[in-house]
Amino acid sequence: MTLSRTKKLVMTSAAASVLMLTAACGGGSESDSADTGSDTGSSSDATEDTAASDPTTYTAGEYTAEGSYQTPGGTQSVEVELTLEADGTITAVTVTPQADGGNSEQFQTKFAGGIADEVVGTSINDLDVSKVSGSSLTSGGFNAAIDEIKDEAAA
Structure with missing residues (x-):
């Protein structure tokens, strides 16, 4: 089966467009006000990091803090309760x-939807979140807020 030159050119262009679109939607640097990561569902990379200087007792209660982080589009923040x-x-x-x-709002919303499954039941001393639901930069703001809460709650 032979294809005309025009059909080959159209098919090649369409394939190239699909590849470029797929690459643009995947992980890596996003455009202004972006958060990096890919939309892979509920993947998570929450790791444990125990530091000897962390207190072992806290004042039980509810805490709120805001954490900031940098994106290619500027500084973003999240509130953690x-x-x-x-x-x-x-x-x-x-x-x-x-x-x-923009993209930061989308990534923060995904992060917010998946974080409870990753940290509830975990010791705050062992917490160091690196990525939740495809969002990797939002974790920087989350971890900054956790550090503030640890300082405030230390007994």
């Missing part, structure tokens, strides 16, 4: 996106 037990166990967490639109 969590409930903490005296032994440092996180029993509830809510992340409220603070982005003003």
Whole structure:
């Protein structure tokens, strides 16, 4: 089966367009006000990082902090609310996106939707989130807020 030169050119152009679109939608640098990562569902890379200087007891209660992080489009932030037990166990967490639109808002919303599954039941001393639901930069703001809460809650 032979294709005319025009059909080959059209098919080649269409294939190239699909590849470029796929590459643009994947992980890596996004455009202004972007958060990096890819939309891979609920993948998560929450790792544990225990530091010897962290206290072992906290004042149980509800805490709120805001954490900032850098994106190619500028500084973004998220608000973190969590409930903490005296032994440092996180029993509830809510992340409220603070982005003003664009890709950062989408990534923050995905992060907010998946974070509770990753951290509830975990000790705040062992928490170091690197990526949730395809969002890797938002974790920087989340971890900054967690550090503030640890300082505030230290007994």
